[in-house]
Amino acid sequence: MNILELRNISKSWGGNKALRDVSMEMESGIVGIVGPNGAGKTTLVNIIAGQNQASSGKVFYKGTDITSLPSYRRARMGIVKTFQVVRPFRSLTVRENVELFSKVRSQSNSEDILKITGMENFQDRFPVELPFGLLKKLEIAKALSANPDLLLLDEPFGGLGKDDIEKLSKFILDIKEIGKHMVIVEHKISALLPLVDKIVLLDRGETKFDGSVSEFKANEKIGELYFGGIINAGN
Amino acid sequence: MKIKPIHFLSRGYMISIFLVLLTAVVSIVIRSPFLTLSLTISDIFILLALAWDFSSGTTNYINFGISFFFGVGVFATGYFYYSFHLPVPLLFIMSTVFGILAGLVFTIPTVRVRGVFFTLLSLLLPLIGTSFILAFWTVLGMPTIGYFDIVQISKSPEVSLIYVSVLILVVLTLIYVVNSTHFGLVLKGIGDDESALVTQGVNSFPYKVVIFSVSMGIAGLAGAIYAMTTTFAGVDAFGLEFLLYPMVIAILGGKGKILGAIPAGYLIILMSQYLQQYVGDLTLMLFAALAIFLFLFLPKGISGWYK
Numbered sequence: 001m002n003i004l005e006l007r008n009i010s011k012s013w014g015g016n017k018a019l020r021d022v023s024m025e026m027e028s029g030i031v032g033i034v035g036p037n038g039a040g041k042t043t044l045v046n047i048i049a050g051q052n053q054a055s056s057g058k059v060f061y062k063g064t065d066i067t068s069l070p071s072y073r074r075a076r077m078g079i080v081k082t083f084q085v086v087r088p089f090r091s092l093t094v095r096e097n098v099e100l101f102s103k104v105r106s107q108s109n110s111e112d113i114l115k116i117t118g119m120e121n122f123q124d125r126f127p128v129e130l131p132f133g134l135l136k137k138l139e140i141a142k143a144l145s146a147n148p149d150l151l152l153l154d155e156p157f158g159g160l161g162k163d164d165i166e167k168l169s170k171f172i173l174d175i176k177e178i179g180k181h182m183v184i185v186e187h188k189i190s191a192l193l194p195l196v197d198k199i200v201l202l203d204r205g206e207t208k209f210d211g212s213v214s215e216f217k218a219n220e221k222i223g224e225l226y227f228g229g230i231i232n233a234g235n
Numbered sequence: 236m237k238i239k240p241i242h243f244l245s246r247g248y249m250i251s252i253f254l255v256l257l258t259a260v261v262s263i264v265i266r267s268p269f270l271t272l273s274l275t276i277s278d279i280f281i282l283l284a285l286a287w288d289f290s291s292g293t294t295n296y297i298n299f300g301i302s303f304f305f306g307v308g309v310f311a312t313g314y315f316y317y318s319f320h321l322p323v324p325l326l327f328i329m330s331t332v333f334g335i336l337a338g339l340v341f342t343i344p345t346v347r348v349r350g351v352f353f354t355l356l357s358l359l360l361p362l363i364g365t366s367f368i369l370a371f372w373t374v375l376g377m378p379t380i381g382y383f384d385i386v387q388i389s390k391s392p393e394v395s396l397i398y399v400s401v402l403i404l405v406v407l408t409l410i411y412v413v414n415s416t417h418f419g420l421v422l423k424g425i426g427d428d429e430s431a432l433v434t435q436g437v438n439s440f441p442y443k444v445v446i447f448s449v450s451m452g453i454a455g456l457a458g459a460i461y462a463m464t465t466t467f468a469g470v471d472a473f474g475l476e477f478l479l480y481p482m483v484i485a486i487l488g489g490k491g492k493i494l495g496a497i498p499a500g501y502l503i504i505l506m507s508q509y510l511q512q513y514v515g516d517l518t519l520m521l522f523a524a525l526a527i528f529l530f531l532f533l534p535k536g537i538s539g540w541y542k
Contacts (some may be wrong), residue, residue, distance in 0.1 A: 051434050075436025083434075089427040091491070092420065100420050104436030146436045 001063050002027055003150055003181050004048065009057035011043055011205075018043045019205045021057070029197035030172075034090035034166075034189055035045045039202040040083060045152050048183065049081035050074040061150070067145040075104055078149035084158060086135045089143070095123035097142050104146040117141040117175070133164040137171065144175070151175070153184045157191050165191050187226055193217070246493035248411055249467055252404060254497050259400045263393050271392040273508040275464050276335050276500075278399045280459035281500035282406060283477060284484035285493060289410050290450035292491040293419075293425040296346065296444060302477035303361030307337045308458020310368065313382030313468030318359045323388055327402070334455020337364070338448035346443040349429070359537055365473045381469025388463045406453055410493050426491065476519055480504065483522055486529045489536035499537060526530040 005024040011019040019040045024031075034039045046052040048059060050071035061140045066074055073079075089097050098110045098119075102132075114120040117137050119135055127135060136156060143151055156172070157165050165188070172195055176182065188193040193199075201209035201214040216222065244456040258278075262271040282306060291298045308330035315321045315329045341364075380448050388395040421442050424432045429439055461469045484503050488495025503522070510518045529536065 006282040049434055051430075067364055070438075071434045072436050074296065075434065083431065087428050087431040089422050089424050089428050089431075096420055096423075100424050100432070101435055101437065103417060112408060 002060070003062055004031075005060040006044075006048070006185070007058040007060070009044065009054045009059070011040070012055045013048060014179060017205050019047075019054075020200075021231060022205070022207050024200055024201070024207070024210060026181070026183070026198070027132075027161045028181055030089070030176060030184060030195055031184045031198045032192045032196035033186075033200045033202060034192065035202035035208075037134075038197060040205040041202055042154055044202065045154050045183060045185050049079060049152055051081065053070060053149075054223055058165070060182060060191055075146055075148070078105065078147075078151065080104075080146045080148035080150075081152040082139045082143050082156065084140045084154040088138050090127050093124050093126055094130070094138060094141075098145045099140060101142060101146040110145060113141055113145045116145065116178075117171070130157060133161075133167070136158065136160060136164070136168060140175070144180075147172060149181060151180050152180045153186075154183060155187060157186055157188045169195060180235070241330035246502045246514040247492075249405075251494045251497040252405060252480040254501065255400050255403050258501065259393075262396050266393065268392060270462075271396055273505055275380075275392070275399055275460075276508065277501050278396070279353070279401055279457050279461050279464070280458070280480045280484060280504050281496055282403060283454055284488065284496040284500055285403075285406055285410060286450040286457065286480045286494055288452035288488070288491065288496055289413075289453070290447045290483040291318060292493070293414070293486055293518075294356075294446065296349070296443065296447075298357040298447070299478060300341065301356055301451070301454050301481060302356040302359035302473055302475065304334045304337055304341075305365050305458040305477045306365065306368075306473040307451075307459070308334050308455030309462045309468045309472035310382075310458075311455065312459040312462035313379070314387055316385050317382055317396050322384060322498070323463065326463065327456060329444065330334050330455045330462075331452045332455075335452035335460070336450045337452025337455070338405070339444065341451065341479075341534050343443050346440065346447060350356035359501055361473075369470060383461075383467055385468060388460070402431035402456065406456070407497075410472060414493065418442065418445075436442050451468035478506070479519065479523060479526060483526045483529065486526070486534070486537045490534070490537065 001026050006016065006022060006024040009022045010017065022044060030071055033044065035041050041191070044053060047054045050069055054067065058065055061074070061077060061079060084114055089100065092100065095110065095114065098113050102110050114123050117135060119134070119139065119141055122134060123129060127138065130138065140156070156168060160168065169191060172182070183197065184192060196213060197212055199209065199211065200207060201222060207217060209219065236245070236297050258274045262274055283301060287301050288300065290296070305541050311330040311333040312326050315326055321329065345353055345360060348356065420438055421432070422435065425439050425442065433439055458472060461472065480503060484500045486498055487503060488499035507518050507522060510521065514521070
């Protein structure tokens with residue numbers, strides 16, 4: 001059974017069509033969504049998370065139609081999203097940020113989450129005291145504490161330097177190891193490709209590519225058109 | 236997950252308890268009717284400030300309707316005393332229950348909207364409620380001007396103050412315990428970033444309904460104390476001062492910092508009681524100006540100053 005399936009998703013903002021008949025199937029692992037600015041990547045992830053409603057089309061999660069469910073109900077079913085711009089709860093400590101979501105599904109263990117994410121030494125600090133790289137990790141730690149099956153990461157590498165990207169990449173693979181599935185929206189294609197099992201390319205709201213990483217890399221036309229050959233250079 | 240221990244020996248909590256008890260002791264030792272009345276009035280406004288801060292201070296849903304729920308408590312006390320001659324403890328309970336019920340009626344439709352829309356509704360719905368009560372008061376066979384000679388908490392003002400102090404300590408402890416639990420974390424989360432909270436799996440609506448209803452119940456309780464202190468329940472219970480002073484106290488104490496309301500409450504109300512003797516009705520204007528000053532220059536109140 002597919003963990004996630006999108007059928008003919010369209011979304012309009014006023015007169016602008018942000019997404020046009022986007023369909024996608026995800027069995028397991030990590031799916032990367034790439035594309036130029038304004039391609040509709042974040043809109044698509046927001047629709048999966050229930051933060052925005054699709055104008056038309058259906059979203060299925062583990063075979064269940066979740067199109068009309070609000071975001072908190074989807075999170076309780078196991079779909080949790082992180083934000084492009086980090087949004088920690090600023091009046092709460094790192095530990096409290098994590099504990100906040102520990103009752104969303106089955107009781108998760110905040111201690112374990114702090115340990116897995118390497119935040120245990122910072123648990124009594126407030127977000128304002130953390131460097132940007134750790135705030136990115138906190139964003140993922142918050143999401144993990146809701147015990148998701150499907151994690152939606154919106155530009156996790158945005159604003160990070162090379163070292164932090166490497167650390168976060170390793171961390172994402174560790175999360176995959178513990179059985180979490182992920183959809184990652186990312187601009188930094190060279191950092192994304194080693195992580196994902198499947199790639200979806202969006203442009204102006206339409207699906208231009210949907211296939212394996214090897215097929216994606218082999219497609220010279222896409223490489224030149226969208227990434228100036230960077231697909232292979234990055235690997 | 237480990238259950239977080241509640242630290243009843245925390246400095247802020249202990250100082251607050253000490254201040255409340257100190258006022259009761261000072262009143263017994265000095266035996267000045269003016270001071271005892273001023274301290275009782277201070278406690279009433281502190282309860283209102285705690286009620287306001289418990290819900291609006293933590294969630295950032297700014298509620299301008301608290302004076303309505305205070306008025307509900309005042310009128311409920313008058314009604315149940317006149318109609319059923321209920322004893323003082325039951326009058327406290329009934330006014331709290333009516334505050335909670337009015338809070339539910341107010342909260343369920345209003346907390347679905349945020350920001351300025353909620354604030355506007357918090358102003359308009361109580362206005363409708365007040366107009367409704369006043370319009371139908373005589374139709375329902377109630378006294379036109381209000382209820383006089385309501386029972387006092389105790390014949391001795393000092394003993395009354397002790398009862399009121401105990402009620403404050405109960406409410407303070409309730410708020411302190413709630414804020415130390417997961418429920419309290421969610422309330423702070425609503426105040427920080429509600430949409431992120433909801434997206435990540437917490438349905439904020441029931442939390443808001445509960446917290447605003449309980450807070451309005453506390454406002455109703457404050458109304459009962461007021462009615463039994465002044466022995467009168469009338470239209471003035473819906474007055475602007477029952478919104479302005481609690482907000483000034485809560486902001487001076489530090490919005491969302493529940494314990495700051497205690498010292499701020501005694502400071503503000505004792506000052507206003509003394510100022511009232513010299514400048515009369517201008518006192519309210521002076522405190523409105525103080526509210527503006529606090530909003531502009533000391534938004535974190537004395538707790539921010541202390542840091």
